[in-house]
Structures are given as structure tokens and as C-alpha cells.
Ligand SMILES: NC(=O)N[C@@H](CC(=O)O)C(=O)O
Ligand SMILES: [Zn+2]
């Protein structure tokens with residue numbers, strides 16, 4: 001089976017080049033101008049962008065346990081619609097895969113149902129909320145991509161310290177949702193003018209930064225690769241910057257919503273703007289953009305968190321935390337950051353392909369390499385379209401970006417040389 005992509009604007013070795021791309025038996029075979037291949041199926045890309053499949057290290061699929069919100073099938077289909085071919089799935093499913101048996105079942109479920117490559121996080125502690133560590137070495141052997149208690153900060157410093165030592169010893173990764181539960185104090189929105197205006201309990205920035213500061217010291221001591229999930233504050237970015245300068249093995253991700261929205265965009269009691277961590281101030285938002293520009297922030301991750309309509313239409317006080325994002329990430333980032341000259345297209349693609357793959361040592365993802373499996377995406381950068389919930393393939397329609405006009409629509413997504421999504 002041969003597939004020839006003619007006239008690609010290909011993101012290859014960190015540059016955009018005009019060329020053809022030949023795929024044979026599911027693998028990249030040749031990159032050159034004017035490739036001629038008899039008996040190949042030909043696709044004319046018409047100089048649209050062809051990129052390695054996008055990589056998102058932070059998604060929530062809800063299977064098992066909450067399949068009314070999302071399944072692995074709908075989640076991975078939504079990912080393909082967003083241009084992603086590799087994702088890291090968080091372990092806050094029911095049951096939490098916190099022992100060998102449950103973890104093995106989760107991996108099998110992912111394999112049976114994924115249209116793309118779904119890598120599985122293991123939790124750090126039993127049930128994600130206790131202080132008792134999981135069998136880190138065993139879950140790693142069973143294929144844990146990294147470790148995270150996402151959704152919950154790890155409150156007990158000794159548990160965190162010991163987890164870091166063990167994760168460092170096996171050369172894996174610890175991804176932290178940094179949040180001190182006591183400082184969080186049942187808030188539902190950022191603490192500040194918006195929480196006052198709407199009369200809602202606020203979440204202080206120090207809920208994030210105080211735990212982050214603690215973790216950075218522990219990470220220094222243990223040498224673990226410590227990754228900060230969905231960073232949201234100006235001081236948080238500054239802490240990571242200082243830690244990197246000090247040689248601490250820290251990386252961090254930011255979500256499209258924290259880059260593009262602030263609490264000033266919350267005009268009424270609409271829980272499609274409710275997520276954890278919350279949308280912060282405009283000053284925080286600008287610091288995140290600056291952190292992306294200067295390399296303090298290493299990657300974009302969506303924190304795709306689908307929920308059912310009746311779980312999100314209860315206003316800020318009662319609705320659950322989280323918004324979807326995997327189908328809108330690239331178009332939003334391209335339209336609002338690249339077309340406005342805040343970052344280059346090459347930089348955006350690095351943030352969404354090679355950086356996450358390299359940092360998390362994902363073997364075959366994030367780059368186009370001859371002889372390796374052909375995971376790639378064709379994206380139309382020229383035509384504007386409107387984000388509509390009816391176009392989402394995710395079960396979750398909980399997005400604050402519905403109705404916005406964007407560029408960067410995904411035309412086709414390929415995994416192992418096979419088209420798994422076509423517009
Ligand atoms: N981000 C959220 O607000 N919610 C996430 C959990 C998380 O990422 O912390 C979820 O699983 O719904
Ligand atoms: Zn989280």
C-alpha cells in the first residue's frame with residue numbers, strides 16, 4: 001500500500017518546506033520534490049500544512065465509569081478531529097487504575113477502543129486522594145506513560161517526596177496538578193474582581209504557587225522530571241523560570257483557555273468558563289503568553305475535560321469543573337497566537353508536536369522520520385470557519401469558544417498511514 005501526498009507544506013526538522021511525501025506500508029518512505037510513484041494513491045495537499053500528528057499530554061477520557069461524558073472511542077475521534085494522533089490520558093476514571101489489575105484493564109480498554117495512540121497515566125497515590133503510594137515500579141513496567149494525580153494536588157509532602165524519589169529512580173515523569181486543597185477553600189472562580197462582581201467564592205493564586213514552590217524544592221532534591229500541569233498564574237511561571245535557571249528538572253504545560261481567556265471574559269454565570277485551575281486575571285494571562293514566548297512554558301496541552309450538559313448548566317456554584325478543548329486547540333492557537341504574530345507557526349508546531357514528545361520521551365511521535373509509522377495531519381490554514389458544538393465529535397459540548405471564528409481547520413488525520421478522520 002502506497003500513499004503519495006503531493007504539494008505539502010511540510011513541518012519537517014523544525015522547518016516548513018514545500019515537498020511531496022511518500023508513505024508505504026504505514027511508514028514514512030520518502031520526502032522530496034516531485035516524487036513519482038506508480039500504483040500509489042495520490043492526495044493533492046494543495047500546499048496546505050502537513051504536520052506530524054499533534055501530541056497532547058493531558059486529556060480526560062471518562063471510560064470506565066463516566067461514559068455518558070466521553071468514551072475512549074469518542075475521545076480519540078475528537079482528538080483526531082483536532083489533529084492529534086498521540087495523547088496522554090489522565091487516570092481520574094472510575095475505578096482509578098491504581099493497582100496492577102486495574103491498570104492492566106485500563107491499558108487493554110485503551111488498546112481496544114483508541115483510534116489514535118492513547119498513552120496512560122498511572123496515579124501517584126491509591127485512589128488519587130490518599131497518601132499511600134501506588135506500586136510505581138510495577139505500574140511503570142505495565143506501561144504507565146507517566147504518573148499524575150491530576151484533579152488533586154498531593155497534599156502530603158512526604159508522599160510527594162517519596163514518589164519523586166521512586167519515579168526518578170525509574171526515569172519516569174511526575175505531572176502535577178498543583179493545588180493546595182486548604183487554600184483552594186471551596187472556590188469556584190479566580191479570587192479577584194470577577195469573583196466579587198459575581199458574588200462567588202474565589203480560588204487564591206497561592207493555592208497553585210505555594211504547592212508549586214514546595215514541589216520545586218522536592219524536585220531539586222530528588223532530580224525527578226517534574227512537570228507542571230495547566231499552569232495558570234504569573235508567579236507560577238516565574239517560579240518555573242527561576243527553577244529552570246537553577247538547573248531543576250522541571251517542565252510545564254499551558255492550556256489554550258488560560259492563554260486566551262481571563263476572568264474578565266466571564267460576563268455571566270456561565271459554567272462553560274468554569275475549570276480548575278480557574279481563568280485568572282489579565283495580568284496572569286499575559287504572563288503565560290510571555291512564558292510561552294521565552295520558552296519557560298514547554299508545551300500546549302488541552303486538559304480536555306468533557307462533561308454532560310446537565311452537569312455544566314447549573315451555574316458556577318453547582319456545575320462541575322472542566323471544559324473540552326481537543327477539537328479547538330490548534331485552530332485557536334493558530335488564529336490567536338500565530339496570525340497575530342505572537343509566536344511563529346514553527347514555534348506553535350514545536351509546542352504541539354516535538355516538545356511534548358521529546359520531554360516525555362514518547363518514542364514514535366511528534367516528528368516525521370523516514371522508516372517510522374506515518375502519523376500526520378493535513379490542516380487548512382486559509383479558510384475561516386466558526387466553531388460549532390454540532391461539529392464536535394466529543395460527547396462534551398462544554399466549550400467557552402463556541403461561536404468564535406477561527407482558521408486552521410483539520411482536513412485529515414492519519415495514523416499508521418491510514419486516514420482515521422476526514423472532514
Ligand atoms: N480541569 C478540570 O477542571 N477538570 C478536570 C480535572 C483536572 O484537570 O484537574 C476533569 O477531570 O474534569
Ligand atoms: Zn488538573
Ligand SMILES: [Zn+2]
Pocket residue numbers: 058059060090150151303305
Ligand atoms: Zn486535567
